Amino acid sequence: MRPDEIYQLLRNLTSPVVAITSERDGKRNGMISDSAVRASIVPTIPRVSVYIHKFNYSHDMIFETGRFVMHLLGADQFELIHQLGFASGRTRDKLARIPHHVGRLGAPVLDECYAHLECEVINVMDTGSSTCFLGQVSEVGYGRANRPKSALMTAAYFRANMPAEWRPEYEAQLEAAQRFAEERSGEIKPVIWRGLGA
Numbered sequence: 001m002r003p004d005e006i007y008q009l010l011r012n013l014t015s016p017v018v019a020i021t022s023e024r025d026g027k028r029n030g031m032i033s034d035s036a037v038r039a040s041i042v043p044t045i046p047r048v049s050v051y052i053h054k055f056n057y058s059h060d061m062i063f064e065t066g067r068f069v070m071h072l073l074g075a076d077q078f079e080l081i082h083q084l085g086f087a088s089g090r091t092r093d094k095l096a097r098i099p100h101h102v103g104r105l106g107a108p109v110l111d112e113c114y115a116h117l118e119c120e121v122i123n124v125m126d127t128g129s130s131t132c133f134l135g136q137v138s139e140v141g142y143g144r145a146n147r148p149k150s151a152l153m154t155a156a157y158f159r160a161n162m163p164a165e166w167r168p169e170y171e172a173q174l175e176a177a178q179r180f181a182e183e184r185s186g187e188i189k190p191v192i193w194r195g196l197g198a
């Protein structure tokens with residue numbers, strides 16, 4: 001099977017589109033991900049996982065602080081995805097004009113979303129180009145707008161319906177991320193998360 005055919009098959013395994021926020025030394029940031037999944041079947045032990053590329057500013061903020069907030073988004077939240085997912089927080093304050101408040105763990109919680117999950121990192125896995133963060137959910141809440149659960153943003157819906165003028169930038173960034181991942185995927189290192197060492 002051709003690699004691009006395999007990639008299209010793998011795309012069936014992607015998650016809804018989520019916004020991931022973090023805070024370090026008073027600096028707040030947010031990014032977009034479509035690699036978040038439920039990572040526990042135990043209702044009393046809610047866990048999620050998410051892959052974050054090492055070139056993203058959020059990566060180091062989350063790795064260093066061990067906390068993040070994951071937000072499920074409504075299918076109408078295209079503008080938020082554009083604001084958080086197309087440019088890095090290294091060069092601008094992406095949350096400056098996005099309504100939010102500080103959550104229990106100290107990271108920003110977006111007011112407009114379907115629901116938010118405040119997470120503490122309990123383990124990580126290095127992929128070479130990214131880190132898979134395993135998060136223990138410690139606080140949960142619904143967003144301000146009363147969005148129906150049936151209308152959550154998915155990766156396929158975003159790709160099919162984003163404004164046409166965003167598409168060249170989206171595709172250029174995806175290609176750049178793929179090149180980075182291709183170069184770094186062989187450099188997997190063992191990482192022992194804080195507190196888990198023998």
Ligand SMILES: Cc1cc2nc3c(=O)[nH]c(=O)nc-3n(C[C@H](O)[C@H](O)[C@H](O)COP(=O)(O)O)c2cc1C
Binds near residue numbers: 035059086155
């Ligand atoms: C639909 C969509 C899905 C994305 N999924 C991921 C992802 O799963 N992991 C990741 O590291 N970046 C992902 N990105 C890219 C980041 O959101 C983007 O690089 C962002 O600018 C990072 O911001 P930061 O540098 O402020 O952390 C995605 C972007 C979009 C638009």
